Amino acid sequence: MALPNAVVDSRQELLDAQSHVWNLIYNYISSMSLKSAIQLGIPDAIHKHNKPITLPQLADALSINKAKSPALFRLMRILVHFNIFKHEEEAYSLTRASRLLLRDGPLSFAPLALVGIDAIMVDPFHHMAEWFKDEFPTPFFTRNGKTMWEFGENDEGWNKVFNDGMSSDSHIVNSILVNECKHVFEGLKSVVDVAGGTGVVAKAVAGAFPDIKCVVLDLPQVVDGLKGSENLRFVGGDMFEFIPPADAVILKWILHNWSVEDCVRILKKCKEVIGGIGNGGKVIIVDMVVDCEKQEHSAFQTQLLFDVLMMTVLAGKERTEKEWAHLFSSAGFQNYKITPILGLRSVIEVFP
Template identity: 40%
Template sequence: MGLEAREELKNQELDDLALVWSHMVASTDSLVLKWTLDMSITDIIHRHGEPMTLSQVGASLPVPCGNYDILRRLMRYLVHMKLLRAQGDDLYHLTSASQFILVDDAKSLVPFARLIQQGDVEGRCQALCCLLEAKGATSAFETVKGEDMWSHAAKNAEHNKLFNVAMACDARLVTPALIDGCRDIFQGIKSLVDVGGGTGTASRGIAKAFPHIKCSILDLPHVVETIPDYPDVERVAGDMFSFIPRNDAVMMMKILHDWDDEDCVKILNRCKEAIPKEGGKVIIVDIVLDIDEGHEITRTRYAFDVIMMISTGGKERTEKEWRKLLLNAGFSQCEITLINALQFAIIASP
């Protein structure tokens, strides 16, 4: 073997080693992000209105800073994560990504981060291992808690609030992307029900963008009772497995990924009963795994498949799986549109 070939093998080995190490220490990113949110690092700099020195950040923390070397090293890691930008050795700027971890920003993902970060990582890993052998439990959450997530949320007001706020913050990002990327699908629709619409972020956004559409939310009673009384959105308490009110369109944003194929077909059958045979639409906003795979966001889409496995027993689906699912539920047409979001718009017609 020539010198050049041996050098190439060495470089490949180093690349492989770096890949494995990056996965091994990936939990550090989550740990530092949690610390960043707990200490309000980005919010402190944002409120200051201009870049801050290390000493200024330390003096503004919610707890006394007694070790500036530790703070400097953590700030350095945030720069490596591209959540901050350093100027010289001692001046820190926000980046364009920082807006997503500002508590009060309209695009904040902080509540969703809190939802993902809760719980014991080791315990969830053990539960995943148990799922390989278990026949009764449908998710790691159920294995650990002894009940599914929906039953737990109905009895646990704190978890219910955390979940609903997290879903609302995600909907604030996804809804404008849906409206901008698929404006034509809302033309001709006079009424729309947002199934599993939570606290109404998505349906209110659609009602504002399309005043001609009468919007409503269908969700479980313990969710509906937390929804404020919005004049442009009707609230309906109910179970989507039993009944979906008749409308020109049914929208489900991040709903079907919570369920296995059998349950999804049941839900979709209810959707089909609720819309007109001519002109009726089911608007599904969910991840499609194998489209746009070249984008960096692809890893997050695959990660959500594991998150669904842990939390609900559901799954993220490929294009082929989505088309098969909709065909099995009696839908003859399916159009998948890429929007500026983690999710895609999947439009199904009878």
């Protein structure tokens, strides 16, 4: 006997809901599969082959245990499903996404991908429920008994992994920033890249605009031993205590790491060092501007993921334009301009 339509619909809705929850539960498998592909060097092996590669050829190139070739097929199948690789005529090839994972590629994203999937970043999520009931600032602190910055000071291996990841992200930003946002740097004679890591952004600016004097400010353990050039130098220090004076201050992917109070402190310090420049002084921010109404679903979802990541590891957040405006006014700035040119992120110019 056929069931009434209402009962059939109810059953299907129940099964769809179950499938939806299952996908959420096991979503970590997609990132762990991606991590395995990077660690095995699968994108590099396919690229080196110079043409689509069969499964046996890929297994040979990776020195895979022959008994585990069926498992390699299953790993590749899920990565093909997520559009990391293509599979046509029994052979695999790269996609735009996997080209970003080539270790020696000019825009390699692999180091940053490994940061996000590292156990140091993932473990705190197991303590989120515990954190909601304790007095600590983040689940990361609940897990490790220290902030992520304090953790990096005492773990050279993680410090290098993290800095390499941040540098790899800067390559993509630089290719757009110095080529398509030249107006941002017009009229400037000096810039300081605050918390600029190994100087990838500053080097790009110094190379594209040789008349601009560039300074990279970061913690001593980050910049010690790094060599500058004729118009680039490295300075060790704490941005909360000291920022070298300049026409402009660059804050690339920095403010989302910090609370409202800390962001206002940083911005006030920036305002002090550009205050004597006149109309040319400004702060150049590269960060997300969350806007659920104007963005595609996938982009908004990624920003939500980053927001919870910031909450979990750094006590920061991703901000809407209204929240950014509140930060700027609280720090004493009068005006700002948002240029949404970096995909999930924007270039924000803030003026005294």
